[in-house]
Amino acid sequence: MGNGVLVGADQVDRLSGSLKGRRFALLTNPTGIDSGFRSTIEVCAGIEGAKLSAFFACEHGLRNELQAGVKFEDHTDEEYGIPVYSLYGKNRVPTAHSLQGLDAVVFDIQDLGVRFYTYLTTLVYAMSACAENGVKLIVLDRPNPLGGHRVEGGLLREGFYSMVGAWEMPVLSGMTIGEFARLVNAQAEKPCELEIIPLQGWRRSMEYSDTGLPWIMPSPNMPTIDTVRIYGGNCLFEGTNLSEGRGTTRPFEMVGAPWLDHKQLCDTLNALELPGVRYHPVTFTPTFQKHAGQLCKGVFTYVTDKTSFLSVESGLTLLHHIVSLHPNEFEWQGSEDGKTFIDILSGSDEVRRRIAQPEGLKEIAASWKRQSQEWGEQRKSYLLYED
Incomplete structure (x- = not known):
């Protein structure tokens, strides 16, 4: 168990309590594992009194089998025989059809705390869809690989939202994915029913290598x-x-x-x-x-x-x-x-x-520094962990 850091997926008892008597879907990829290398798919499939009814898969696929930017469509999972709904094909947001009959969606993906890494966008879209369809979202929290202090870059501006940026935030958030979900839900026009299963033993000063947790490549081009x-x-x-x-x-x-x-x-x-x-x-x-x-x-x-x-x-x-x-x-x-x-x-x-002009570089860097400092203050009320 490394330095004693436990991720959301380690806390099966708490997850089982949240899912008891419910039909649910799992939004994950190979980074969804516990500290003993057991996949969240296996963990969730084994929860008694709850029914794993579907998967949602984002960029790179359910099992990280696809390169960056490769689109894919809905299919049936060969191992579990349940639907895999694509969130990186013609649909980027879970549809009402895919959420029909579900009580909850469990989200467990290792993020980087970087705005243009598409997993953050998928989380924002999933929260919006869950809010619209009355489905609970449960985020199994994971460490920010760069620790909880590193905030950098300018804010995403109105008119520039996309799959590589879906929230007004800097390039580096300085938040775990669970903390980010709390901020989004508080600022959203229509919040969803949200539960965070928090990390145990994680401090903001920890980089990923300090946690003792296994590093599973979050995508094919993010090896270390x-x-x-x-x-x-x-x-x-x-x-x-x-x-x-x-x-x-x-x-x-x-x-x-x-x-x-x-x-x-x-x-x-x-x-x-x-x-x-x-x-x-x-x-x-x-x-x-x-x-x-x-x-x-x-x-x-x-x-x-x-x-x-x-x-x-x-x-x-x-x-x-x-x-x-x-x-x-x-x-x-x-x-x-x-x-x-x-x-x-x-x-x-x-x-x-x-960017071509020297004064342009200086002014952009200074402006982005001010914006990231503002975000650093704004995010404080949504943080779950101490230094």
Whole structure:
């Protein structure tokens, strides 16, 4: 049991009490396990006096079998013979039909505490659907992998909501997924009946590696806590024509392109002496997605001090210097709902419009710092755990 941290899925007695006499669905993926490596699917299927009637599956599928962005539709689970309702196909929100006859939905997914990681959006959508259909939502809480203090980035603005951002929040929330659910429910126009089964033994100062809990990859391109630490800033490169390292063994830690002057870029960045980080030139050849099969000149982000490292500000700075160094080669790319992808990732059109100018970088970073500090105060009344 590691350092004595128990997740919601460990507390079977409490879960059984909440589900007694009820028909329920489970919204989970392979990260839904207890501290002894038993899957939440197995835990829930074994609850006496309650009936597991359906699964809901979000991006990457019920068993993490799909790559990023791959859509899928409803199907029947081969092992349990019950419906699997897709929340990453034509429907992103549980339908009235899929919730019909259910008393509760149990949510158990390891999140990153990062706004554009789609599991948070799925939670928001599930809460809304449960509220509309009179179904209880039970969140089995899990640690924020980066601890409970790290709040970074600007707020998502009206008009830029999407699957990679469904709430007015910064890039890094500084909350567990259960705490976030409490905030959403309090601020929602129509709250759902919500129960959080909290963590036991977790403190805000704990990173995931401090908990002793098993790290199960939350998605195919999130292999380690090192990836998570850098993701908040370097995910912005998904909205550009640079590879963000997908198709390599170190996604998000490396970004690059065939045309990048990576050595000069690293020299420039290291001269800035940004807190807790060094940049080193590397080469890599992605096996899929952007620049697949092409040799890329890249930059590897090495976190030298995880306490002082600012993921979002470092990612913005890296982006600014690439745009400045390669104005002819660099491009914004991708769209969702008719909007440029960088806009919905970053939460407004400010980065796209202003990141090329030095004063733009400084003003965005300062503005985002103020916004994240405001959120840090706003979230306090919804926190469940101490330092």
